[in-house]
Amino acid sequence: MSQKNYYDLFGLSEKLNIDAKDLQKRFYALSKAVHPDFHQTATGAEQAASLDASSELNQAFLTLKDRDKRLTYVITQYLGDLTDAEKKQTPPELLMQLMEIREKLEAFKHGKDDALKSDLAGDSDALQHTQRSIDQAIDDLMTKFDATEAPDAKRQTLAEIRKLMLRKNYLRSLITTIQTELNPSEL
Numbered sequence: 001m002s003q004k005n006y007y008d009l010f011g012l013s014e015k016l017n018i019d020a021k022d023l024q025k026r027f028y029a030l031s032k033a034v035h036p037d038f039h040q041t042a043t044g045a046e047q048a049a050s051l052d053a054s055s056e057l058n059q060a061f062l063t064l065k066d067r068d069k070r071l072t073y074v075i076t077q078y079l080g081d082l083t084d085a086e087k088k089q090t091p092p093e094l095l096m097q098l099m100e101i102r103e104k105l106e107a108f109k110h111g112k113d114d115a116l117k118s119d120l121a122g123d124s125d126a127l128q129h130t131q132r133s134i135d136q137a138i139d140d141l142m143t144k145f146d147a148t149e150a151p152d153a154k155r156q157t158l159a160e161i162r163k164l165m166l167r168k169n170y171l172r173s174l175i176t177t178i179q180t181e182l183n184p185s186e187l
Contacts, residue, residue, distance in 0.1 A: 010064070120182055134168045
């Protein structure tokens with residue numbers, strides 16, 4: 001096994017929605033064939049190859065079984081890696097909300113006001129609701145990706161998913177910031 005496409009490694013068609021039980025069954029079957037424990041009497045080179053194959057298989061399994069890792073993997077296969085600028089860019093539609101929340105957080109740091117705490121908790125809840133909406137939109141796009149065969153349409157769908165994932169990650173970071181400030185002892 002040498003840097004095969006993870007889907008090819010498991011004999012799966014490239015879909016964003018996969019059957020986790022089927023993936024796990026395939027993983028166990030392949031693991032038996034490549035795991036170093038089953039090659040203890042082999043030559044040093046064969047043992048090293050077995051270790052490499054087992055490591056690659058484990059990485060592929062961990063990637064494909066996790067929804068977000070699987071999405072990132074497929075997106076990177078089609079669109080390449082994100083640039084540092086793309087990773088750090090604040091989604092434009094969140095700029096005003098971000099500034100308002102940062103002002104509230106700064107005010108809360110200087111005076112632990114109950115009303116402000118309640119307001120920030122409400123902001124956190126609203127952001128979590130937005131995250132759930134984004135997840136639903138991603139699920140819909142995953143189904144769209146799986147239904148199409150045209151490479152350009154697949155790339156376009158993945159570009160939309162990437163934007164949503166960046167937005168979701170940004171929201172997650174903002175929620176963590178709020179929660180850390182509101183509940184510092186719980187983290």
